[in-house]
Amino acid sequence: MSNPTLDNETGCAWREPFALQVLGDSMEPEFPDKCVVIIEQAEGCSHGMYVFAEVEGVRWFRQYQMDEQGREWLIALNRxxxxxxxxGREWKVMGVIIQRNIRRRVKHYRYEAEPRAC
Structure with missing residues (x-):
């Protein structure tokens, strides 16, 4: 039996949703500074999803977008x-945001499109 503390992908908790606190204003107004988001771990995403992603070793909370030509990017809501x-970058989706909590006011995010491997 493997030790889940040594290899997060082998423990049953690896697939459980987790919470993170948003720091900064890059995703305002939808996700203000210090709000809490719930992230459901995923390996894929679709256009318009709010994602927690790793790009070349740096983790980001952004909105995933893809245009008709297949160009992909992550955008901050704050322009x-x-x-x-x-x-041309090495990146992966770590999860999708399924809930936001601002001072006990909860908003759920449900995505219509089936996620595709990103």
């Missing part, structure tokens, strides 16, 4: 922050 063009 003061640049988009992250995913062309």
């Amino acid at each position: 003061r922050y640049p988009e992250i063009d995913l062309r």
